[in-house]
Amino acid sequence: MKARLSDIAQIAGVSKATASRALANSPLVREETKERILQIAKEYNYQPNALAQAVATKRSGILGFCMHKSGSPYFGHSFFGPMLDGAIEEARRHNYHILVAPADPKNTTFDEHFIQDSIDGVILATFTPVEPINEFRKRRIPLVLVNDAIPSPNNTFIMQDEYGGAMAMMRHLIVERGHRKIAFISGRLSHLSYHLRYLAYLDAHRQYGLQVYNNPDIPMGNLWGDFPRPDAEKLAMLGQRVQEIEGTPILIKGNGAQQARDAVCQMLSTGDLPTAILAATDSVALGAMEAIWEAGMEVPKDIAVAGFDDLPMSATFSPPLTTVHANPFAMGEAAVQELLQLISNPEQESRIRWVDTHIVVRKST
Amino acid sequence: MKARLSDIAQIAGVSKATASRALANSPLVREETKERILQIAKEYNYQPNALAQAVATKRSGILGFCMHKSGSPYFGHSFFGPMLDGAIEEARRHNYHILVAPADPKNTTFDEHFIQDSIDGVILATFTPVEPINEFRKRRIPLVLVNDAIPSPNNTFIMQDEYGGAMAMMRHLIVERGHRKIAFISGRLSHLSYHLRYLAYLDAHRQYGLQVYNNPDIPMGNLWGDFPRPDAEKLAMLGQRVQEIEGTPILIKGNGAQQARDAVCQMLSTGDLPTAILAATDSVALGAMEAIWEAGMEVPKDIAVAGFDDLPMSATFSPPLTTVHANPFAMGEAAVQELLQLISNPEQESRIRWVDTHIVVRKST
DNA sequence: TTGTATGCGTTATCAT
DNA sequence: ATGATAACGCATACAA
Numbered sequence: 001m002k003a004r005l006s007d008i009a010q011i012a013g014v015s016k017a018t019a020s021r022a023l024a025n026s027p028l029v030r031e032e033t034k035e036r037i038l039q040i041a042k043e044y045n046y047q048p049n050a051l052a053q054a055v056a057t058k059r060s061g062i063l064g065f066c067m068h069k070s071g072s073p074y075f076g077h078s079f080f081g082p083m084l085d086g087a088i089e090e091a092r093r094h095n096y097h098i099l100v101a102p103a104d105p106k107n108t109t110f111d112e113h114f115i116q117d118s119i120d121g122v123i124l125a126t127f128t129p130v131e132p133i134n135e136f137r138k139r140r141i142p143l144v145l146v147n148d149a150i151p152s153p154n155n156t157f158i159m160q161d162e163y164g165g166a167m168a169m170m171r172h173l174i175v176e177r178g179h180r181k182i183a184f185i186s187g188r189l190s191h192l193s194y195h196l197r198y199l200a201y202l203d204a205h206r207q208y209g210l211q212v213y214n215n216p217d218i219p220m221g222n223l224w225g226d227f228p229r230p231d232a233e234k235l236a237m238l239g240q241r242v243q244e245i246e247g248t249p250i251l252i253k254g255n256g257a258q259q260a261r262d263a264v265c266q267m268l269s270t271g272d273l274p275t276a277i278l279a280a281t282d283s284v285a286l287g288a289m290e291a292i293w294e295a296g297m298e299v300p301k302d303i304a305v306a307g308f309d310d311l312p313m314s315a316t317f318s319p320p321l322t323t324v325h326a327n328p329f330a331m332g333e334a335a336v337q338e339l340l341q342l343i344s345n346p347e348q349e350s351r352i353r354w355v356d357t358h359i360v361v362r363k364s365t
Numbered sequence: 366m367k368a369r370l371s372d373i374a375q376i377a378g379v380s381k382a383t384a385s386r387a388l389a390n391s392p393l394v395r396e397e398t399k400e401r402i403l404q405i406a407k408e409y410n411y412q413p414n415a416l417a418q419a420v421a422t423k424r425s426g427i428l429g430f431c432m433h434k435s436g437s438p439y440f441g442h443s444f445f446g447p448m449l450d451g452a453i454e455e456a457r458r459h460n461y462h463i464l465v466a467p468a469d470p471k472n473t474t475f476d477e478h479f480i481q482d483s484i485d486g487v488i489l490a491t492f493t494p495v496e497p498i499n500e501f502r503k504r505r506i507p508l509v510l511v512n513d514a515i516p517s518p519n520n521t522f523i524m525q526d527e528y529g530g531a532m533a534m535m536r537h538l539i540v541e542r543g544h545r546k547i548a549f550i551s552g553r554l555s556h557l558s559y560h561l562r563y564l565a566y567l568d569a570h571r572q573y574g575l576q577v578y579n580n581p582d583i584p585m586g587n588l589w590g591d592f593p594r595p596d597a598e599k600l601a602m603l604g605q606r607v608q609e610i611e612g613t614p615i616l617i618k619g620n621g622a623q624q625a626r627d628a629v630c631q632m633l634s635t636g637d638l639p640t641a642i643l644a645a646t647d648s649v650a651l652g653a654m655e656a657i658w659e660a661g662m663e664v665p666k667d668i669a670v671a672g673f674d675d676l677p678m679s680a681t682f683s684p685p686l687t688t689v690h691a692n693p694f695a696m697g698e699a700a701v702q703e704l705l706q707l708i709s710n711p712e713q714e715s716r717i718r719w720v721d722t723h724i725v726v727r728k729s730t
Numbered sequence: 731t732t733g734t735a736t737g738c739g740t741t742a743t744c745a746t
Numbered sequence: 747a748t749g750a751t752a753a754c755g756c757a758t759a760c761a762a
Contacts, residue, residue, distance in 0.1 A: 002482070002504065005756060015733045020757060030731060045503075047481040051425060052755035054483075055416045055738050062464070072450040072694070075440045082441035088467055089437060097480075099427070099464050102453055115462075117367070117414040117739090138410075139367065257681065286681055313678035316622065316651055329437070369739060380749045385741060395747060417739035420754050482755095734761075743752075 003044040011044070012037045023048065054118070062097050063087070063339060064115050064122035068105040068129065075100070078311050079328045080125060083146070086332025087123065094340055096120070105129055121339045124148075127191065142342035144335050148192055149352060151233045156338040157352045158331055159238065162196035165324035165357030169278060169306050170204030172322075172359055177304060179276040183213045185263060185288060186280030187255040194255075194280050195230050197308060201278055202243055217270040218263070238352070255280060260287025268295045275303060276365070282307035282314045282323055289317065289364070304365040319363030330355050368409040376409070377402045388413070419483070428456055428704060429480050429487035431466045433494065439467050443676050444693045445490060448511070451697025452488065459705055461485070468497065486704045489513075492556065507707035509700050513557055514717060516598045521703040522717045523696055524603065527561035530689035530722030534643060534671050535569030537687075537724055542669060544641040548578045550628060550653060551645030552620040559620075559645050560595050562673060566643055567608055582635040583628070602717070620645060625652025633660045640668060641730070647672035647679045647688055654682065654729070669730040684728035695720050 009019035014033060021029045022037035023046075029037075040046075054060040065087055067074050075081045084100070091098050101115055105128075115122070121142040124133070128148065136143045137154075149157040173179045182201075189195045205212050232242045260279065267273070268291060279285035285307030289299050299305050299319060307314060307323035314321040334353050342348055374384035379398060386394045387402035388411075394402075405411075419425040430452055432439050440446045449465070456463050466480055480487070486507040489498070493513065501508045502519075514522040538544045547566075554560045570577050597607045625644065632638070633656060644650035650672030654664050664670050664684060672679060672688035679686040699718050707713055 016756080017734080017758075018732055021732090024757085028731065033731085049420070049482040049755055050480075051416060051420045051483045052738090053757075055414070055420055055740085056755075056757045058738075060416060072454060073447065074450045074453060076447035076450045076694070081446035082438065084465070085437040085439045085441045088439060088465060092467065097464055097466060099462055100449070100453060101462060102457065115415075116412040118416045118419075311678075313676075313681065316678065316682075318683060329441070370741095371739075381740085382742085382750080383748055386748090389741090393747065398747085414739050417754090418741075420756085421739080421741040423754075732762085734759105736759085737757085739754105741753085744750090746747100746749080 003041075003046040005046075005048065008037065008041050008044060008046050012040050060118050060120055061095060062099050062119050063091055063336065064101055064119040065098050066101045066103055066115070066122055066124050066128075068103050068124070068126045068132070070104055074102050079309070079326070081328075083125065083328035083332040083335075086329035086334075087336045088332070090333040090336035094336075096336070096340070103132065121343050123335045123339060125335075140346065142339060142346060144339045144342065146331060146335055149234060149237055151237055153350050154348070155350050156342055156348075157350075158335045158338065158355060159352055160193070160326060160331060160355050161357045162193050163200045163238075163240065165308065165326070165359065166197040166200035166278070167204055168357075168359045169308070169322075169324050170201060172361065173276050173278065173304065173306060173365065174204065174208050174210065177276070177365055179274075179304065180210055181213055181274045182210075182276045182278055183215070183267065183274040184278050184280070185260055185284050187259075187284075190229060192230050192234075196238070196240065197280055199240055199243060213274050215267060215270060215272050217272070218267055255284055257283045257287035257290070260284040261291045262287075264288045264291035265294070268292070268297075273303065276300075277303060277305045279305060279307045282309045282311045282321060285314070285321055285323065285364075286317060289321075300363070300365050306359075306365050310360060315362065317364070322362045322365040323360060324357050325360045326357055327355060368406075368411040370411075370413065373402065373406050373409065373411050377405050425483050425485055426460060427462050427464050427484050428452070428701065429466055429484040430463050431468055431480070431487055431489050431493075433468050433489070433491045433497070435469055440465070444674070444691070446693075448490065448693035448697040448700075451694035451699075452701045453697070455698040455701035459701075461701070461705070486708050488700045488704060490700075505711065507704060507711060509704045509707065511696060511700055514599055514602055516602055518715050519713070520715050521707055521713075522715075523700045523703065523720060524717055525558070525691055525696060525720050526722045527558050528565045528603075528605065530673065530691070530724065531562040531565035531643070532569055533722075533724045534673070534687075534689050535566060537726065538641050538643065538669065538671060538730065539569065539573050539575065542641070542730055544639075544669065545575055546578055546639045547575075547641045547643055548580070548632065548639040549643050549645070550625055550649050552624075552649075555594060557595050557599075561603070561605065562643075562645055564605055564608060578639050580632060580635060580637050582637070583632055620649055622648045622652035622655070625649040626656045627652075629653045629656035630659070633657070633662075638668065641665075642668060642670045644670065644672045647674045647676045647686060650679075650686055650688065650729070651682060654686075665728070665730050671724075671730050675725060680727065682729070687727045687730040688725060689722050690725045691722055692720060 005019055006016055009016045018029055019037055022034045075084050088098055123144050125146045144156045146158045173182055184201045186194050189198055235242055277288050279288055285305050288305050292299055292303050307321050310323045310325040314323055334355055338353050370384055371381055374381045383394055384402055387399045440449050453463055487501060488509050490511045509521045511523045538547055549566045551559050554563055600607055642653050644653055650670050653670050657664055657668050672686050675688045675690040679688055699720055703718055
């Protein structure tokens with residue numbers, strides 16, 4: 001039923017070596033014999049056993065897409081789903097496959113059965129503890145980090161331009177719309193992404209001589225959460241200096257719409273209102289809009305709202321949300337591109353690959 | 366650096382065979398030696414080469430998750446993302462990994478490099494041509510089809526209860542809300558899922574003695590699209606008889622919100638209005654709601670709207686959408702469960718595994 | 731241009 | 747209880 005290489009070779013009256021060469025289209029084999037072998041292979045519907053090929057060549061053609069999260073959503077997440085798609089398509093173009101592997105961040109020793117010696121490289125898509133990273137390093141498995149960067153040699157980092165996107169949005173709010181009193185609403189800032197967005201928020205104020213919105217009546221949430229604050233070295237790597245946190249970012253637990261709604265309700269009740277809100281994510285923006293709407297005010301007339309991410313649903317809000325367009329698909333593509341680079345040249349030095357963001361102005365600002 | 370089995374064996378002063386047995390926790394090896402070997406393995410951070418294991422055992426521990434689509438979104442899709450998550454989690458519980466593999470539906474011969482002999486089983490998540498299916502069969506690779514069913518022996522099908530969900534929604538509309546004039550809006554009905562939803566729509570009318578909404582002023586789109594209409598045998602398998610298509614379902618190209626919006630605008634302009642709309646998907650429902658809103662009417666006061674899928678965003682519509690809750694995550698789990706069954710018992714007879722749906726009543730009806 | 735022999739890192743069979 | 751040795755299915759260095 002299943003034809004093996006030896007079968008094809010025997011039928012063609014050649015050795016396994018020749019058959020192998022013919023199938024690999026090696027120039028070392030005579031055209032005539034090659035054609036005959038290929039013909040027979042086709043006839044018998046021969047497909048090489050990729051596993052055996054992999055152990056022989058020490059190259060599996062599989063890339064790991066690893067997420068360190070304690071539970072789903074993994075790819076049901078609006079960012080990682082499209083990112084996986086980008087990775088899949090780019091991998092496909094180069095005849096690579098992708099193996100998805102969630103990993104519990106609590107398991108610092110990375111004991112995944114399969115992934116260890118069977119993978120040509122790995123993409124780490126979430127904030128990943130250093131232990132598994134070192135594990136990969138020890139085993140000389142090329143790796144690419146997404147949306148995180150760790151000061152270290154010989155790594156590639158894929159970074160979305162969080163800072164640039166947020167800065168462009170602030171410019172839009174301040175220059176084009178004339179806002180001078182802008183609130184920032186976010187979950188914990190220990191996630192590098194949110195941190196960078198907030199840094200841009202701060203810098204924009206400085207740049208345009210504005211005062212940061214400060215509302216002492218709103219209790220400030222847990223600024224950094226369980227994770228450590230991104231350190232100076234990391235920020236320097238990303239072209240950012242460390243800033244003192246000024247003002248009162250409205251901090252909420254998680255980045256859910258519900259929590260944002262509650263926080264903004266509270267803000268509205270204090271009477272000290274900003275004219276615009278920069279939300280750390282579209283979900284947060286949605287919650288903010290709901291709160292404003294419930295308070296009998298209008299977006300953007302009374303308070304403008306801008307988001308970040310550009311989820312598919314954000315265009316369907318009423319009014320449609322002005323937001324920073326992220327491109328997770330491009331992130332996935334970039335990750336695979338860089339990983340393949342790293343595979344073909346393992347000694348390549350550390351580098352950061354930036355993926356652009358841009359604002360899309362709709363009706364909420 | 367990388368310790369192999371032979372290294373461990375040599376250091377422990379035993380043969381590879383014994384070492385292998387010890388690591389597999391075989392009872393054939395003395396406790397004492399076993400412990401020593403395990404100790405050494407740990408010390409040298411030994412990890413077996415899964416690839417070599419796979420070729421030796423003819424079992425890779427990898428499940429293929431295959432999507433026949435001509436382009437993305439693959440897992441950026443709101444249904445397949447969560448479904449993959451379900452599959453991942455269930456696979457993980459049984460120490461399996463998942464390899465994602467898109468495949469162009471135009472390539473009828475399924476010539477994926479890796480997937481052929483390296484995979485213990487495969488999940489086909491989209492409407493899949495029969496050729497690749499037969500290819501898998503020939504190679505005796507267990508397979509599970511999701512949301513499709515092909516009359517054939519020795520296959521497992523995971524079906525979402527489309528019919529039951531739509532029927533429950535119709536009951537809600539008719540019995541609880543008193544509607545008697547209900548329009549159905551959908552993309553092409555050749556997709557089995559939409560077909561079954563429409564069948565329930567039809568049956569409900571019969572069951573409650575209602576007349577199907579018929580609006581001859583709206584041009585009926587392409588009823589079946591490029592795909593063949595689900596045949597009698599398939600429908601019988603799913604407990605459905607073939608029905609004559611009555612009435613005029615509003616058919617649109619694709620299931621996008623934009624197209625739905627246009628279609629409903631047109632419907633509204635005819636003056637012959639239903640009191641409720643059953644949309645084939647939440648996106649369609651969104652488009653319908655926008656059209657109604659634009660025409661200066663209110664949901665649900667003037668026209669009620671019900672959807673199908675329960676996307677995360679549907680709860681954020683204004684008003685929040687009443688819809689049929691689908692559970693792609695559970696579909697993924699079920700698919701892996703059935704696939705593992707099939708792997709351990711390849712001769713198992715064909716069967717259908719139903720995954721429940723239920724309606725969630727919010728504010729749009 | 732082709733064949734022989736060996737290696738890849740395991741598991742499995744058959745002795746002992 | 748342990749060891750030698752043969753698979754597993756392919757690639758490749760070396761010979762011819």
